[in-house]
Amino acid sequence: MSIKRVGKQTVKLANPPSIIGTASIVGPKEGEGPLKDYFDIILEDDMWGQESFEKAEARIQEEAIKLAISNANMSPNDIEYLFSGDLLNQIISSSYSARQLAIPYFGLYGACSTMAESLSLGAMIIDGGFANKVVCATSSHFSSAERQYRFPLEYGAQRPFSSQWTVTGAGATVLSSTGNGPYITYITTGKIKDLGITDANNMGGAMAPAAIDTISQHFKDTGYNPNDYDLIITGDLALVGKKILLDLMKREGYDLSENYSDCGIKIFDGVEQDTHAGGSGCACAAVVFNGYIYKEMMKGNLNRVLLIATGALHSPISTLQGESIPGIAHAVTIDKLVE
Template sequence: MAIKKFGSQTVKFQNPPSIVSTYTIVGPKEGEGPLKKYFDMILEDDMWGQESFEKSEAKIQEEAIKAALTNGNLTNNDIDYLLSGDLLNQIISSTYTARSLSIPYYGLYGACSTMTESLSLGAMLIDGGFADKVVCATSSHFSSAERQFRFPLEYGSQRNFGAQWTVTGSGATVLSSQGDGPYITYATTGKIIDMGIKDATNMGAAMAPAAVDTLITHFKDTGYSPSNYDLIISGDLGKVGKSIVLDLMKKEGYDLSSMYTDCGVEIFDGDAQDTHAGGSGCGCSAVVLNGYIYKEMMKGNFRRILIMATGALHSTIINQQGESIPGIAHAVAIDVSKG
């Protein structure tokens, strides 16, 4: 019997895992944005001494994980599992990071939903008694993502105003069966929602319906309402997707106007930094969660939050063949108490 399952898609953890340490590394552009004071390391050069953007991204993720372990007074040998993923083919940033760290590893691909996917699965492993300590991590890099999903930078393509700027950065979270919180109390696993959007430059519109589906499911499964949270934040819908979520949720009877925002909206000053619709990428929700949200929770400014990272599960090949873009969203509730 699935005694920890609530409703159709939600798990309530009986022994909520604790977040015991985090670490964030971001690129120069992110370090100039509104959340710069919350990031642990801001790079002066997004190549970081590497031969390619892809190798730079792998280094960023590896160093973020190492630093998160150091912050928790832990070593690689203390960790039962590493759960990580990224945007690149064969999740190479995470794979090469795992090769270097030599920690038992599950590679994940949830596109930009990977941060909350890893937290959901990591919390299940710990609450299920299969692990005591798990590292959850992800990364993205503007330049590596651009040339895989859009055009080489040298092409100099024009960006439309619905487009988002892929965040260069990585965030790592260490979960433990012991600790003083904040705690992961609920996880709502998303379903694929595809409303037929084919414009790969408008990720917000493609992913927003999945975010709405997961939010409504979470509230129905848990019995919570938006007012139960100090903050509800989606991963990387940007300005376009955020607006769609607010409109669709209002039609369903949920007013999110006082507590909802989006990581992609918060990480950049869109006007001053010319990021159009905002931020995106796996690293977007990862650095906002492990930087801004975690540190504000530790200060007591947020007591209960819901973070819901969203992912567009497509590839350039299938998109060019005329297929639409499937979206998904996974939500995780984090509380300063065990609930």
């Protein structure tokens, strides 16, 4: 009997897992942005001593996972499952990172929604009694993503103003069956939404419909409304997607203008850093959540947050074949306290 289901797409966790440790590692550009004081490690060189951007990304994710475990005063041997993914073909950054860690591993692909996807699955595993300690993580790298999805950097292609800057970095969260919070209390799993956008430089437009669908369903399932949250934040819709979301959510009867933001807008100063529409990539939601949001919750400045990580589920092959870009968005509620 599915007694934990609430409405059509939401789960209310009976024993909400506690976040007991986080870590965020970012590249030099991210370390120059508005959130620089919230990150654990800021790299001086986005290669980080490696031979390629892809190897650098794997190392960044590995070190973020190890740091999160250390921040939870634990060792990798204490962790029962690792949930992680990334943007690269066959999620190679995550697999090579997991190779070094020797933790039982679930490899995930949710594109830029992976942070919320990993938190969702990790929380449900703990709530279901299948584990006590898990790590949820993801990563991305500007240079590895650009040459996979768009053009090699050497090509010097001009970026349209709707384009977003893939965040270089990784974020990791340790979830536990015991702890003093913050806690993951609700999970709303998204559905694929595809309105026919084919432009790989318009991720905000491609992902916004999925975010709108998931947020609306979350409110319907839980009975919450926007005012019940101190912060509602999407993963990486950036400026283009944010405008679409605010307009269409208002048509759905939800005014998010007071407490809504987007990780892709918060992580960069779009004017000073020339990131056009804003940030994107798996690490966008991951480092903002594990850096800024978590630390603000621990300070008591945020008590309830709705994190909606959004992903564009396309590939270089599908783009070349003229396919449109499916979008997905997963939402998790994080509460500082639970009753």
